[in-house]
Amino acid sequence: MATPSIPKRTLGKTGLQVSVLGYGASPLGGVFEPIDEGKGIQAVHDAFKAGVNFFDTSPFYGATKSETVLGQALKDLPRSEIIISTKVGRYGQDLFDFSAARVTASVAESLTRLQTDYIDIIQCHDIEYGSLDQIISETLPALVKLREEGKVRHIGITGLPLAIYKYVLDRVPPGTVDVVLSYCHNSLNDTTLQGLLPYLEDKGVGVITASPLSMGLLTKQGPPIWHPAPPQVQEACRDAAQCAAAAGVDIAKLALAQSVRTPGIATTLVGMATPDIVAANVEATLEALGLLTNADDRKETAALAEVERVLKPIKDVTWPSGKPENN
Secondary structure, eight states: OOOOOEEEEEESOOOOEEEEEEOGGGGGSSSSSSSOHHHHHHHHHHHHTOOOOOOHHHHHHHHHHHHHHHHHHTSOOGGGEEEEEEESSEEEEEOOOOOOHHHHHHHHHHHHHHSOOOEEEEEEGGGGGGGGHHHIIIHHHHHHHHTTSSSSEEEEEEEOTHHHHHHHHHSSOOOOOEEEESSSSBOOOBOOHHHHHHHHHTTEEEEEEEEETTTTSSSOOOOOOOOOHHHHHHHHHHHHHHHHHTTTTHHHHHHHHHTTTTOOOOOEEEEOOSHHHHHHHHHHHHHHTTTTTTTTTHHHHHHHHHHHHHHGTTOOOOOSSEEEEEE
């Protein structure tokens, strides 16, 4: 029997049908460890064969390397069957420029690196680090102009603090912003994004989520040393991961399953750079959605209950990001 394909959902009012598992391309930039470009390109192709059609990158990831490697991989795939998403405004750890001139030039540069004539979704990257009023009055109008020219199809905004979305969406004409990309707020330790979903649906805005593993908190190996979560959150997530491991379960699989099953969220982005990681995430997604038999279902259900118990004291505790006034 053939393995089922990753299913798709409608992304807001864009008309786009996006795979429920999205390909996060930041690892293709060597953000977390050195990248074998051949394996990275094969990973993109394997994901596409499995039904993944949504690929997300940014010039920030690996100082444009992610876009370049992704472009090399996607040029071999039928353009009408893939959805390419990239970003503008963030170009380094502390380098942001949301001016109309820079984001306009940035789109042109991304088109070249991605080897395409148009970008399906262009997003303002981590807007909490800039002036939200500039995003409203300058950045978004520049992107709307590019949308009218056909260089981009849809427009989004991204960032960590949930307050940024209402601030912007309540101040721009309807239809200006098509999608939002939220991260670390639809995971086992923080589900606060779910409270915003009715508002976003009312605005006609599609929802993309990322970092279902909370930037490494919900993994066996733990987060990077620079992770901004408060100590009590890191400790609880470490305990939860150990609890799952003691039951013979990978907490990362539990976290991904929770995210892809969330109603109202079109796609969950997961960073992938090798064929093995693609295969594991595809299998976990299909099992979570009941499309593949999960031999460990009973064991994982019991482990999930224990993990949620351990995480309960720090549930929905987040951390600041960007300018204080944007949190």
